Amino acid sequence: MSKPKVLISRRWPAAVETKLQQLFDTTLNSDDRPLSADEFRAALQNYDAVCPSVCDALPAEVLNVANKRCRILGNFGVGYNHIDIAAAREQGLVVTNTPGVLTESTADIAMTLLLMTARRGAEGDRLVRSGQWRGWCPTHMMSSDVTGATLGLIGFGRIAQAMARKAHHGFGMKILYVKPSPADPEIVADLQAVRCETVEELLPQCDFVSLHCPGGADTRHLIDERRLNLMKPSAHLINTARGDVVDSKALIRALREKRIAGAGLDVYEGEPHLDPGFLELENAALLPHLGSATIATRTAMGEKVLANLQAFFAGQAVPDRVV
The missing domain is CATH 3.40.50.720 (NAD(P)-binding Rossmann-like Domain)
Incomplete structure (x- = not known):
């Protein structure tokens, strides 16, 4: 069976990116450039999971794209006010975050x-x-x-x-x-x-x-x-x-x-x-948004996203589900 396709919107700690590539058909953002609204719309149509960060705006006009393939947004961060939660719920998208580790x-x-x-x-x-x-x-x-x-x-x-x-x-x-x-x-x-x-x-x-x-x-x-x-x-x-x-x-x-x-x-x-x-x-x-910026914390955040994706694609209860 083919692996789920996963898009990571920004660079993550290398150890977590390696695990993602082992477990999923993962596309990384090698140049760490913020994705545009059109790129997120395309990702929602072409990937099973999209993993945004807290700097990625996902309003209703992005989430409501036609022919959506994506079923889960694995957010890299605790806060999720950059995601239109009501629109995600209406679209049947699961949204997760990374509480506790930062x-x-x-x-x-x-x-x-x-x-x-x-x-x-x-x-x-x-x-x-x-x-x-x-x-x-x-x-x-x-x-x-x-x-x-x-x-x-x-x-x-x-x-x-x-x-x-x-x-x-x-x-x-x-x-x-x-x-x-x-x-x-x-x-x-x-x-x-x-x-x-x-x-x-x-x-x-x-x-x-x-x-x-x-x-x-x-x-x-x-x-x-x-x-x-x-x-x-x-x-x-x-x-x-x-x-x-x-x-x-x-x-x-x-x-x-x-x-x-x-x-x-x-x-x-x-x-x-x-x-x-x-x-x-x-x-x-x-300061430039350094709250969670330690190697151990950012790695733990990535591991949280990874655990949420694994549970979701295994049909299990998702640990950090917010929608």
């Missing part, structure tokens, strides 16, 4: 950004590289303390809890969180975490606010002009969740006008085409 690496990046924006790390690096640093002096580049500060988490899933552990046990930070229902009592007790009923209740109390909620229509511009104005002038915003959770224009204005002290961002609206206003800001620490 928790610690993404929480590490969130803490990295917190430290970078608090201590002006990116700004200091630019200063040294520019050759303009004139040496130490008592009032140069003073910044914000992290130890003992208050961290507010919007969303309290696995990644937020991992960040909270690092912040509380490593830096003695006080933890506040917003979640529709109270978290596990053991976790709350370990972190001495306090639940806020609303985002509006949380924001004014925090020195740092970190976003850990899914993207999509329900959370688009969750952090907008009004909510940014509730933050302390000394506070910092961290986003490793999804770019569209933050109103970019409003955040740029708040940073430019010093209504908040700083921001650390790993994700952006419309990435990789971020708003150029961010590039003009000294008080913004910017």
Whole structure:
């Protein structure tokens, strides 16, 4: 019996690509070039499985292509708001993701950004590289303390809890969180975490606010002009969740006008085409979507996709099915 035909939209860790080629009739993206909408339409017509990444937009007008052969979208990533889930469901497409394996690496990046924006790390690096640093002096580049500060988490899933552990046990930070229902009592007790009923209740109390909620229509511009104005002038915003959770224009204005002290961002609206206003800001620490970018994590993500495909084509229950 012939092997299922599988298309991988971007390069994956070599070890996973090798396994895919052993198990399936696999087409790799050798030059790692983003595929166009027309190329995805053709892939849906010619492959049994298409494996997009979180940077690949799959709206209804792509998924609704005629003469579809594809039966499963094996998404390389936890987030799947780049896929029109309603259209996928209507088309009978199975959609899977890769939860659980990128928790610690993404929480590490969130803490990295917190430290970078608090201590002006990116700004200091630019200063040294520019050759303009004139040496130490008592009032140069003073910044914000992290130890003992208050961290507010919007969303309290696995990644937020991992960040909270690092912040509380490593830096003695006080933890506040917003979640529709109270978290596990053991976790709350370990972190001495306090639940806020609303985002509006949380924001004014925090020195740092970190976003850990899914993207999509329900959370688009969750952090907008009004909510940014509730933050302390000394506070910092961290986003490793999804770019569209933050109103970019409003955040740029708040940073430019010093209504908040700083921001650390790993994700952006419309990435990789971020708003150029961010590039003009000294008080913004910017990373290129590195949350899960460790060798071990990205390999584990690929293994998750592989397991989902194997289960699907064997007629078994798919472990990480979202549709």
